[in-house]
Amino acid sequence: MPYGYLGQTPNQQVKNSGVFSVGDAKALTDVGQLGGSLELIEEQTASSSSTLDFTNLGNYDVHLFTGHNINMSANNQFFRARLSNDGGSSFITSATQQRAGIRNTTTFSSDAKSTTDTFFGHYLTDNSGGYSSTADNGNFYLYCYNLLNSSKYSFCTSQSTGLEQSSSTYSAMFGGGVLPTAETHNAVRFLNSSTGTFSGVIKCYGVKQI
Amino acid sequence: MSNLRLINETTVTSGVSTISTTDVFSADFDIYKITLEGFYASTIDYFYLRLINSSGSVIATTYDVASLEMKSDGAFNNRLGTNFTAMFPSTNYLPNSEAENYNGVFYLFNPTSSSSYSFMLGQSNEAEYSAMYSNKYIGVLKQTSSITGFQLSVGTLGGTLSGGKIRTYGLRVDS
Numbered sequence: 001m002p003y004g005y006l007g008q009t010p011n012q013q014v015k016n017s018g019v020f021s022v023g024d025a026k027a028l029t030d031v032g033q034l035g036g037s038l039e040l041i042e043e044q045t046a047s048s049s050s051t052l053d054f055t056n057l058g059n060y061d062v063h064l065f066t067g068h069n070i071n072m073s074a075n076n077q078f079f080r081a082r083l084s085n086d087g088g089s090s091f092i093t094s095a096t097q098q099r100a101g102i103r104n105t106t107t108f109s110s111d112a113k114s115t116t117d118t119f120f121g122h123y124l125t126d127n128s129g130g131y132s133s134t135a136d137n138g139n140f141y142l143y144c145y146n147l148l149n150s151s152k153y154s155f156c157t158s159q160s161t162g163l164e165q166s167s168s169t170y171s172a173m174f175g176g177g178v179l180p181t182a183e184t185h186n187a188v189r190f191l192n193s194s195t196g197t198f199s200g201v202i203k204c205y206g207v208k209q210i
Numbered sequence: 211m212s213n214l215r216l217i218n219e220t221t222v223t224s225g226v227s228t229i230s231t232t233d234v235f236s237a238d239f240d241i242y243k244i245t246l247e248g249f250y251a252s253t254i255d256y257f258y259l260r261l262i263n264s265s266g267s268v269i270a271t272t273y274d275v276a277s278l279e280m281k282s283d284g285a286f287n288n289r290l291g292t293n294f295t296a297m298f299p300s301t302n303y304l305p306n307s308e309a310e311n312y313n314g315v316f317y318l319f320n321p322t323s324s325s326s327y328s329f330m331l332g333q334s335n336e337a338e339y340s341a342m343y344s345n346k347y348i349g350v351l352k353q354t355s356s357i358t359g360f361q362l363s364v365g366t367l368g369g370t371l372s373g374g375k376i377r378t379y380g381l382r383v384d385s
Contacts, residue, residue, distance in 0.1 A: 037214040037215050037216040037379050038214040061247045061248070061375065062245050062247055062313075062315075062377075098282035098283070098337075098341065098342035099282055099342065100280035100281055100282045100286070100342060100343070100344050101280055101344065102278070102280065102286075102346075111280070111285075111286050113280065113281065113282050113283070113286075114282060115282050115283045115341065115342075122344075143313075143315055143333075145247055145248075145313035145335070146247070146248065146311070146313065149248070151308055151309065152248060152308060152309055152311055153309050153310060153311070153337055155311075155313050155335040155336070155337075155342075156335065157313075157314070157315065157333040157334065157335050157344060159333070174333065174346055175280060175344055176280070176333070176334075176335035176342065176344030177335070177342065177344075178282075178335065178337050178342040180309075180310075180337055180342075182308075182309040207245060207377070208214075208216045208377075208379075209216075209219060209375075209377060210216070210219050
């Protein structure tokens, strides 16, 4: 299709570097050939917050969340996630969720798994916020699959980098999780798995699809 | 324009044992991101990734692979192989129900380079046998042939693909 012409479309024979009309742009967007493929849905900043909820997930099969400069309010606390099936009015705490992953630190490496977890996915940061320093923050990415699909379980994979929660030594974690109920999950909550609070920036992206 | 660019979206046709995404790798990008979403098979079966060269041939040799299989209900397993026939290790499974489906994100490095092997990093997740299986993968095709596509397959245990969607993205650096 020759782009960049306003009015009657010519029989274009050579490459054109004209201006896209609104129709041109829509036609290209509809086939995934215009615009970026990682679409920022929402960014939120937590400051001594107990929870951070994302209730607008757009319309995607695959979501990417990134966590940056995550700090917990005290030592020995993990950063976790939960899902909602009612738009964020409540979040699922049923002990039927499963996860498996690895904690790698400079002093040990260990399996971490559960078939009766009350959170969604693996630990998102191994964070030594108890050292009261924003320099030793945690960072992660979390891919979520099928959240909005009522016929599929919701899955996730994640990887993080930070400092281990009790010793302030380097920690890297990766793993995955599932909420094994085939239903729509239309909101995601991030929270301190203990009773404390957290600070940091979390972004929610949709991974582009046609 | 964003630097992550959707190149191709392919949907599995139920009943086939292989699905190929061809002519998606070019000199336009050095790094590609592939997402697999919603994959499952007619029966639990081994699930393989192989690369396709510029002549259209599926390469079934000279892969070195390793993965960590992490189960929610059992011991974790290291899977290793040298000069293997595929880029996923031998015991990578697809589940047999839509609800339990397999999902993952994979990065492929230098597929079209004539001076570099093609490298892969990946992570996946699925449910089967009433548990959750998550895998972390690394792999390399020890050939410098130009790679332009890839194939996913089942069938070792008699299964066929029942569902899934593949999206291929290029990571662009404009200088």
